[in-house]
Amino acid sequence: MIPQTILETRGIGKTFGSVLALRDVSMGVAAGQVMCVLGDNGAGKSTLIKILSGVHRHDAGAYLVDGQEVSFGSPREALDRGIATVYQDLAMIPLMSVWRNFFLGSEPRKGPAFDVAKARRVAREELRAMGIDIRDVDQPVGTLSGGERQSVAIARAVHFGARVLILDEPTSALGVKQAGVVLRYIARARDRGLGVVFITHNPHHAYPVGDRFLLLNRGASMGEYGKDDITAQELTALMAGGAELEELAHELRRE
Amino acid sequence: MIPQTILETRGIGKTFGSVLALRDVSMGVAAGQVMCVLGDNGAGKSTLIKILSGVHRHDAGAYLVDGQEVSFGSPREALDRGIATVYQDLAMIPLMSVWRNFFLGSEPRKGPAFDVAKARRVAREELRAMGIDIRDVDQPVGTLSGGERQSVAIARAVHFGARVLILDEPTSALGVKQAGVVLRYIARARDRGLGVVFITHNPHHAYPVGDRFLLLNRGASMGEYGKDDITAQELTALMAGGAELEELAHELRRE
Amino acid sequence: GGQQSAAPPASSAAPQASGAGFSVITHGAPGDSFWDVVKNGAEAAGKQYGVKVTYQGDGDPAKQSQLIDQAVSEKVDGIVVSMANPDALKEAIGKAVAAKIPVVTINSGAESSKEFGAITHVGQSEDVAGRGAGEQLKAAGVTKLLCVIHEAGNVGLDQRCKGAEQTLGGTVERLQVDVSNLADVTSKVTAKLQSDQQVNGVLSLNPAIAIAARDAIKDAGSQAKLATFDLSADVVTAINDGEILFAVDQQQYLQGYLPITFLRLYNTNLNTVGGGLAVNTGPGFVTKDNAAQVAKLAEAGTR
Amino acid sequence: MTVPAQAAADERVAHVGLARRLLIRPELGAVVGLVAVFVFFAAQSPVFRSPDGIANWLDPAATLGIMAVAVALLMIGGEFDLSAGVLTGTSGLILVTLATRFGFNVWLAMLVGLVVALAIGFANGLVVTRTRLPSFIVTLGTFLMLQGINLGVTKAITGTVQVSGLRRADGFESANAIFAGTIEIGGTSFRVAILWWILVTAVATWVLMRSRAGNWIFAVGGNEHAARAVGVPAARTKIALFMTTAVAAWLVGSILALRYTSVQANIGIGQEFIYIIAAVIGGCLLTGGYGSAIGAAIGAVIFGMADKGIVFLGWDADWFKFFLGGMLLLATLANRLVRRYAEEVRH
Amino acid sequence: MTVPAQAAADERVAHVGLARRLLIRPELGAVVGLVAVFVFFAAQSPVFRSPDGIANWLDPAATLGIMAVAVALLMIGGEFDLSAGVLTGTSGLILVTLATRFGFNVWLAMLVGLVVALAIGFANGLVVTRTRLPSFIVTLGTFLMLQGINLGVTKAITGTVQVSGLRRADGFESANAIFAGTIEIGGTSFRVAILWWILVTAVATWVLMRSRAGNWIFAVGGNEHAARAVGVPAARTKIALFMTTAVAAWLVGSILALRYTSVQANIGIGQEFIYIIAAVIGGCLLTGGYGSAIGAAIGAVIFGMADKGIVFLGWDADWFKFFLGGMLLLATLANRLVRRYAEEVRH
């Protein structure tokens, strides 16, 4: 089976004023594949994701969707090509209720109107399926806990994810149980034939679901590995001293 | 050695409108001790932390500092009692530069003026010590990556931490290396005799540094354990199915 | 100097005109219907004599004096200025006089005109006009008058009301309205008439306000008599229909036209008019008797 | 570890009275201000509470209300329109000038006015979304320019600062009846503008609460970047809001022109802030993302009542603004205190 | 894996020209607008660029500038003050009334005015911080109330709407020389107000950039909750900003009263928006947290030049507002385009 590549970047780069955030990064994600992007803080992962999803425009290299070169002017254009994203920081409208946020930009209709009853019901169900039992879907998102907010964003992207699902540190604010649910979602999306781009700092989260691993450092690519090329140990080691954690446990005990 | 209790809550509770966020929680942290607060998303961890640091006022129970009942009207009052906090969401002023954010509220003086040169230097040094090499401390915080922003907040709290350090999911956005640095900081603070309240979802982060563990669920306390009462495995299990992760690894493989 | 052959020969003693023209600087807000007629008069005179006339107006005395300062630095041939607040303009006018620029004062400020060094004063102070209105209203049997002020704190409007108060003999109540919102004007005047049945006369200080007040009197079912300052085509029609008793007409066209004429004569022939006394332009009254004649003129913006 | 009947009753939800739950809504906070101001004046002035008196103060509240509702939508969407007040004048001037000087039928003249208003609204929106300049400064530019055009063109065409004589134009009667007529209710004649106002408020409320566009409006005002990131057409939404405000200005300008049959060149200047004030009294946030159409309509009534009520009480005109300021402050304060009691904390 | 000489040159920093780095500063963007407007008028009017002409348009720019700088600080701190304009009138009225009707020495009368202004600023700040109402609505209340007081008290004391005769009061000469005098430079007399303006701008810049208070101002405007969470005394900072604005209003009111020796009861109404406009032209964000004092001072000059330049060109007064609006729009647009070119993206 030769998986069909949906997204591809070739030597892509991005500069903010004098800041070189991303340099010469090439990657691709195919249908039914999970691409994990790993790297230190400030390595450029979110910048890459924002280019893929149309928030930023790249200023070097080429970005291809279905083999066709594109340059998205807005996230709407990316969404219309079936690319759904959970952002690390551009998440929610704090003053709006959970259900309004959930369906923002893709409101279900009933005649000319917004089908409010359906929106509430679906939002509640999708969140409960993630193990988040929201008291009241009318609660403004700004009053949710950090993890609850993140869950709303993920549930939304999963619900609307059409061909590619991009997740920027989706599990960072989540409890162990919720993180497990999200990993299962990723696996399920992959099995349904979606391409997934998954960013995380946690090698325990990345290795089980990932098919390919892109490593970024200081804005540049340090190589892309298939799952067969690399073991969990090697990956953890590559993530800048992941193995240290075990030593730490000893070091941190009271002397 | 009987450690001296600095902070203590007795049956504390908090309601937002109709939302019961916290009910009847008792805990304490002593000098030279790390208290880990664990729990699902929305369990009330951040609410507890905000009461401790003076952002919210509790509306039930008692809050004691040095054995004396208090009710802080503002974070300033808590700071003046030596309680420094890294919040999960009230972090930074996006339009202000890194060094201005770093020293906000505790500006170094030189005569009547803000000692700008010193502020820049210290901010840069403290961040580099955390493994974050900021290009330019004049960069607005809003343009930093998620992890870089978090690091600034932690570096600030550590730099100014006087008697108690409260950290709300400090490691969630951090890379493995940076997370290791933060854990070392926590251990170092503990060894210097500070009390630390540490919230995290990651049992691998919590167990090595924690002395006591408070478990919250749906706003209520599920008990407080000493390190000797509980093993790492038990703790992970208590954190709602942490052990599942191993099974997941198999489950998530392509069928 | 010496622009037109039709003009009297320029005397060698006459100040030299620089060609920068004349500057008219009033305390009227732009778009104010009274001052617009002054502007029309000044511009007509300018056209007549083939000289440049620029008009500026600002109700803030500080701004007005800055405009005078500007005219002085431009070295204009003459300045026409209205003095609602003589104290505030003293310094600026003094500078103009010191720079040998002839000044004619118009409208209010007759008392200070000579002292400040103006060559003459043309106009009609607002309180004299107000007194005239008060007399007429008294004759019409008005005992309690509502004076509608459409710009709070405006000196000219205040003087008109005060003048009316002096001659009416009865009580005068003031009402503040917002000129840029006529629905508000109608409603406020109605409110006043509904809540105080004693009021049997309304004096408006602006033609648009007059029309709004006319509707208000109808809405409130009141018998109050209505009079106004200044003209518009609608006001003339209403006078004809008997809805408005009279309009005070200061013939302010003259307050624009004459000063330009006088300055022109002064610059070319050193003539001064009035012999140290003010030249009066009013008050005249437009009533049912003469409304028909002025109707066309009001529509053309010269009355 | 989990409570069995979760859906039925969540142990994390405290019991809260109906009153408190209602008061949390932005519009219901404003109702408290409304009642307070009404009671204050009605208690002291019998005319104020008489049908005639009510018809009187409802009339300016209606035209203000139409604008306040449109401006509230725009403010919820995170923008201001300072040109809205002058645009009422522009629309009225176009109508009267075309009908009286160029022999247009009144309906046709209104149509032209509508097209011009829409074009101006579109231009405002386009400049704001394209240049990303604050709308405060862009529409301030439009405000000044329209002010100049209103005066300059009127002067150039008529030689005076006003155009009049609409009564004699073709189609005046029918247009006047629909936009500026009165309706008798129990012997008191109310202005039809009140009906227009109710209609505008109802439509705006439906759009805000029950349409996709409403969701987008809240979103672009609450956090434009986030909204754009999930695919909300932010620029289109904002342009539509500016055009809506322009249509409201055209409606109000036409109503007033048809009613007074003449328009002065300086009409509407300064009104733009009254619209914003009414919207804020009604609970709209200046920072965008929060508010309601009904609240703005109520804000207009509060302002209208305070504005007229002082006249009904016969207080000294010199002190008028003093009382007005005090009244507005107290009304918003009442609104605020009630909402604070109801919701406690909201960041 | 890390580059050895990190401090020396970071490979993640692209080379960017000096010009581009300078243009990113809020004040330097405004300079572009300034130059554009100056060149436009200077090219067409020799008087405009003559020393006399410059003294002319610098004079109103100076009083506007003093207010714009104070208002800019307040806006950076996230608040508005709509009462600032009327407060200049109140201060002037207090000064002239006390000196002419109650025989106060001019200096003493000014001191009383200062105390009253400080009290009003304090009250504004206190109400805003305590009630958490938007300052727009609170200071609108103050604005209306002061307007009523100005008129009511002046009428009650003098029977007219203006007080005059300050020239004859004790201490007038000395006060006038310091606040309203002129200084000769190369044969042209410039107003001392210009010096006051430079002083105010310098002090404000120092406070913003080099003091703890400046850090707090940016912080409370950028994100008040976050600022409070790290211990910034937000309420105190805001109250101090309102008081600063009040002091500036007092200074400007006194300068104008001493210069014109009389004050009208409606002075300053509507000016509050000009102050905000100048600050926004100078690069302040309406949403707070960003801006500069120098920018606001430059914004005042841009406004002053456009305002007076149109008169110098002798364009028809009817169209004045049209040109003014167009000019302001172009100046801010130039500023914006330059800054966009310089910084590309900023959320």
Ligand SMILES: Nc1ncnc2c1ncn2[C@@H]1O[C@H](COP(=O)(O)OP(=O)(O)OP(=O)(O)O)[C@@H](O)[C@H]1O
């Ligand atoms: N708008 C911007 N303007 C200037 N610099 C920016 C901007 N956005 C990002 N950067 C810089 O680009 C670099 C890469 O940022 P990015 O957010 O992509 O990192 P990241 O890999 O997602 O890090 P993290 O794991 O901490 O989220 C950072 O150093 C950041 O400071």
Ligand SMILES: Nc1ncnc2c1ncn2[C@@H]1O[C@H](COP(=O)(O)OP(=O)(O)OP(=O)(O)O)[C@@H](O)[C@H]1O
């Ligand atoms: N201001 C508020 N208004 C209403 N409800 C609130 C508010 N703040 C928090 N809550 C609710 O209280 C509950 C506890 O929130 P809290 O932020 O303390 O959770 P948490 O344990 O920190 O969760 P997480 O791990 O996801 O950060 C949540 O269900 C949240 O919806």
Ligand SMILES: [Mg+2]
């Ligand atoms: Mg990131």
Ligand SMILES: [Mg+2]
């Ligand atoms: Mg939390």
